[in-house]
Amino acid sequence: MLAPLLSHCGRSHPDNGAPPRGQWSSSAESPAKKLPATQRPYAIDGITYYPIPSAKGFAEQGIASWYGPGFHGRKTSNGETYDMREMTAAHKTLPMDTRLLVKNLENGAQTVVRVNDRGPFIDGRIIDLSHRAARNLGIVERGTARVRIIALDERNLSLAQERPAIPASASASVAMRSKNGEMKARTVWQDYFIQIDSFERQQEARHLQRRFAGYGHAVNLYRDHDGTINVVLFVGNDADKARHERSKLVRLGYTKAKVISMAN
Structure with a gap:
């Protein structure tokens, strides 16, 4: 549905209970x-x-x-x-x-x-x-x-077993109060991304994605709720690094670049 920020066409997801932004045939x-x-x-x-x-x-x-x-x-x-x-x-x-x-x-x-x-x-x-x-x-x-x-x-x-792949460097343990009032530890992740630019056409977004292929960070396309396709660069779990990378992009002429943080 960042979607990775995100990943849908047109309005990739509907704003109500009906199927997504399509026309019934x-x-x-x-x-x-x-x-x-x-x-x-x-x-x-x-x-x-x-x-x-x-x-x-x-x-x-x-x-x-x-x-x-x-x-x-x-x-x-x-x-x-x-x-x-x-x-x-x-x-x-x-x-x-x-x-x-x-x-x-x-x-x-x-x-x-x-x-x-x-x-x-x-x-x-x-x-x-x-x-x-x-x-x-x-x-x-x-x-x-x-x-x-x-x-x-x-x-x-009941036979399906979870086998998560969670890098320890990107997580932290915090105390959370459960519904019955008990304090339990919960793993929290903080991820930082930079939204480089947004486009209405997938072709234009993919062109920019290819330009950043050798930049050193993963760059992905994400479809927003209104159909806009965002070109997003993954930075990691370092807020200072994210701000630094954004400044570099702005100096390169990508003035719409902005930092986005996500936490579980």
Whole structure:
């Protein structure tokens, strides 16, 4: 749905409980009236997507991305309020509330998420993860990773094991009060990014991304809630370094560059 800041087309996510910013096709209009809003066909940038009625036996392999501040606090496709700190994800066609085991094929990490949104709508991506899920899978810095997703049911949900990939250098332990009043330790991560510039067209955003290919930091594209595509550079967990990098970019002529921080 930073999305990594973020990753959707047009308005990648809707601002209400309906499917994302698409137009219903007239051919599908009559049967769609009998379906819940999240199960109706929808069109994004000229492509029509048809949500499937069941996730039983579903598995898919491809590129995962993640989204956060650009959509944090807004409504997802099923009407929930998006919280980038929860273990959720966006998928183009799976039923809402489907539980998925997401395996990072590049580092062996895996985690379980719940589908509550539609997306991603950037070419080649199959799933958009919340910031927390992306952190567990170790893909926050790069922004994307090759993954395999497997739909879980009640039978195999309990067998799915979490194998997070969390770099210790990017985390800190803080005391948090639980619902029953007890104080417990919770791991918190602080990530810093620089939004270099924003574009309406994906082609222009990718052109700038290529210009920064050898800059020394991962540069990714993220789709904002209004369809704007942000070009975002990952810095790390050092606030001073983030400010320094922004100053360098401004001197290079990227006057719109700004620091964005994200914490779980």
